[in-house]
Each structure stands twice: as structure tokens, then as C-alpha cells.
Amino acid sequence: MKFTQNSIFKVFLKQPFVTNLENMIELDYCHGGIFVFDADDWATLRKTHRILGTLIGNTNVVQTLPLKLLPEEVLLLIDKGIAKVVDRKFVDTPEVTKKYEEFENGLLAHEKVVYKNNRKRQLEVMIDAIVAAKRKRGDDRSSEEILNEELEKSCTVTKENMIWPTFLTPLSNSGICVDVYREVILQNTSDLKYSIYRDLWEKGYYITTGHKFGADFLVYLGDPIAYHAIFVVHCVHDPDKAIHSTEIVAFGRLATAVKKRAVLASLNSEKQVSYITINWIDA
Template identity: 55%
Template sequence: MAIDLIFFNDGILVFDVEHWIELRKTYRIIGEIIGNTAFVPSLPLKINPEEVLLLLDKGIVNVLRITSASSDPTVSQQKLMHFENELLQSQATEYKKSRRIQLESMLDKIVAKRRETGDTRSPEEILNEEIEKSTIVTKSNMIWPISLKPFNFSQFVSEPVNMEEVSKFSTKLKKLVYKDLWEKQYYITQGDKFGGDFLVYLGDPICHHAIFIVRCVESEQKISPSEIVAFGRLGTSVRKKAVLASLLDDKVSYVTINWIDA
């Protein structure tokens, strides 16, 4: 049975822990945990566009968009609004708990600064003000939803999201490079933090360090010698091979940059 993924706010999410385990252990899909409860990572898992496109191509998943909270149009909007408000409140509560722990560790310094400006309120009053002004969660920036339990989406009305719509968030080159690396049995994650498009691992990133930083270069894209040198140096500095990936006659071609000290 295909796994249902939920399309929300231009992201594609997994809410069921069993689905997360299956995607990681069976299909080498890593994604990115974006939930957080008192500093403990939790679902949902956000799946990158290239991962989703591969899963759709293999028939492993369905991507669904929640369109309403009920098949009855007279109550659907109210139910959806109530549902979103509950999510918003729960996230604001968790965020305030986390923020309180952070601010309590530096409360003496905060109070001292306030005393310099003539603020004579109690430390608790100052703490509460700091928490309130630094924990604003709105529907535009909340994570939808944070939950430690599997979420039942059968109560909602949904519609399928096709591959063409998902493709808007990636490129043909990135899609094909990811697929090629995946079919070579590698584990792949996003490579932004190392100046590339993908990080490539021999095994699960929990146990292995990345061996390649892959940067996708379009056929019409110009890349200067200085950029190549900088990318090669970067790879050497973090003990990974720097790799440029392009399409040659619609097939993925790789160039590895080796840095040799003369």
C-alpha cells in the first residue's frame, strides 16, 4: 500500500512514525525532521522535492493536499479553522516552555540590563515580558502540525497532488542526479550547508560521514576556474570529494575535483 504524504505550505510532510521508519530503512529517504518538543526532535518529517519525485516515480507514495475539514461545505471551514487554532495554541505553548528554559539561564543578566534603564519590576515580570515578545507564533510561520502521535487524516477531504506540481520545486538536473545516486545505493541529503546540492553517504548518516559534496551544474551554466578551485578546496577542508554533476545527452555525468598540494 502506498504511503500518504501531506502537501502543506509548499512542503511535503510525513506525520506517521511507521511511515517515517519505512521510508528511511527500506527506501533510504532521509528528509528533515522539523518538529520540536522541548528540544526533542519530533515529527513531522519534511521530504525534499527530489526525494518525493523519486518516490512518486517508483509508486511508493501518494501526495495529498487537504482541501477541507469535512465533506459538508457548511461546516468544513469552521472545523478547519478550529483545527488550525488548536494547532497554533499547542505550538505557542511548547515554544514558550522552551523559550522560558533558555531565558531563565540568563535571567540575571537580563534583569541587570533592565535595572540600568530604571526598570524596577520583579525578575518574574521581566521574564514573562521577554517570553511573550519573543515567542510569537502565527499561522504563517507555524509548523503544521507538531504531534507525537500518528495523525488521522481520514477525517479530512483531500485531493491528489501530481508529479508536475511537485516538479516546480526542483529541476530536471537535480531530479536525475538524485535518482542516479539513489539507484547506486547511496544515502543522500541536502548539501546546502557545504555549498553543494547534495551530500552523499555510503550508509545511513546517523552512522556515516558524507563522502561526496555534489553540486549540480546546468549545461548552459558558466562556472569560472576560481569557483572550481574554491569548491575543490572546500571539499578538501571538510574531508569530502567535491563533485560537479551535469547532463550529457540526458545522462548524468560527474567530474570529481581532486586537490593536490604541489
């Protein structure tokens, strides 16, 4: 193994991007998470500011909005004056409750019709085999009766298992908005992780979460749509504390196996970000 400090991060260095928008992007705070519902805001964050987040909607074909942001991404957007976080307070009045129930009941009724029609088409393909099996057990009912029975048995849609659509606007009362300050966001991360994220972002990189590799961040030279990650970054909270050799070996091997550089990142005594790369060299 070979350790090299900082040198690898001298490539692809760009000037920090700072902007002041008259109308800042509004990010929505909901149950501790920060979300983007507007497609134009999502495009601006990705194309202009290199903020990626994670699409959490799903059409069973492709992922869709809303976009959930990392707390480090949110803190950066706040500090750069690009966005602010708002909590759209839901006011549970009788009128709001009635409107919500009407929407839910209408959605449920529509889903029942759609699901029943889809299921009927599926059963019609299999009905001959189903009827033949029933006949062997002495069931002399008509094919139509058996089809309707099977249809009723497999078409139970309730409020507990119904599918809710993906929304492009928050499902809440937008009449009352409360600003959410950076101290609230910081509760879900640490000064260390944010400092490292910000330093990488200001160097021009694209950054996503590294959880699938047991790390803090994955770092890309360009948009992950077109580029593979080049660094797997693990944040070291106490650089003076010894790291067991097996941890370093495991981290280095994992990064090498997925063709990426393993990077240990920490803050030095001057509160500056310091990097150590682990290069795996076969003897």
C-alpha cells in the same frame, strides 16, 4: 588538481530498488512543502527506501517529526510507486472554526499555568537578591508581594508567542483529500537535479541536501547516523558552458577541507548522468 570521470561512482553499486505497495505511503502537501507526520512511515522511508528528509520539529533536546522531504525525494517516491502526495483541504466551517478556537484557547491556558510555575521556581531562587536590590531603592514591600510582581511582569503568554506542539498528524480536515501530481512537485526543483538524485539513489547511496556546503547534495555510503558524507555534489545545468577556474578551485578546496570528494554532475547529450570528481593534490 586531477579530474576523473565516472570511475569513483563504480563503487558500492547496487541494483535499483523498485517496489509496488498495495497501500502507498501518504505524504502531506502543505504550503508548497511535503511532510511526513507518521512515525512508522518515517521509519519505513529511512530504513527500507533510504529516504532521509529533514526533521523540523524540535523539543529543545532532539529533533522530532514532522519530516520535510526534498522535492527530489518526493519525485522518486512517486515514480517508484512507494508513495503519493495528498493535499488535505481545510474546510473552514463554523464547526471547524469553533473546534480550532477551543483547542487553541485550551492550549494557551495550559501553557500559562506551566510557564508561570516554571518561572516561579526560577524567581524563588533569586528572590533574596531581588528583594535586597528593591530595599536599596526604598521598596519596603514583603518578599511575597515583590515575587508576585516579578512573576506577573515576566509571565505574559499570548497567542502571538505561545508554543505549539509537534503534531504526528496533519492539523487539517482529513475528510477531503486531493492528490498532488509530480508536475506540482517538479516546480520546486529541476529535471537535472532530480535525474542526478535518482541516479545516485539507484546506485545505493544515501543522499541529503548539500546547502550547508554550498552544493546541491551530500552523498553517503550508509545512513548518515553512522557515516560521514563522502561526496559533495554540485549540479551543472549547462556542461558546455565554461566554468571559471576560481569556482572549481573554491569548490575543490571546500570539499578537501571537510574531507570529501568534490563532484560536478550533469546530463550529457544522451540525457545520461555524467560525473567529474575533483581530486586536490598538493604539489
